[in-house]
Amino acid sequence: MSTRLAPQRSSGEPDSLRLPSPDRVSIVDRVAMHLAVRLLLWSTRAPRLADDRGRHADAYRRQEDAAERERAYLRGIILAHGL
Secondary structure (H helix, E strand, O other): OOOOOOOOOOOOOOHHHOOOOOOOOOHHHHHHHHHHHHHHHHHOOOOOHHHOHHHHHHHHHHHHHHHHHHHHHHHHHHHHHOO
């Protein structure tokens, strides 16, 4: 293909790199984007403790007990093998 026959732009900038308009983003678009981000963050949040504090405390205790049993098991293996 001969580049002499291809259409040339005076600015040297291809159309694909040009923005549709040099104006700033409208306030409506900004508010919509802000609201969308806030809703996305809200929808992916972890549930809070407000649902049931007693149930949370029980779950925490079970988790801690399981971790303690695992540490005791590993400690026993290490002591039995003399590592």
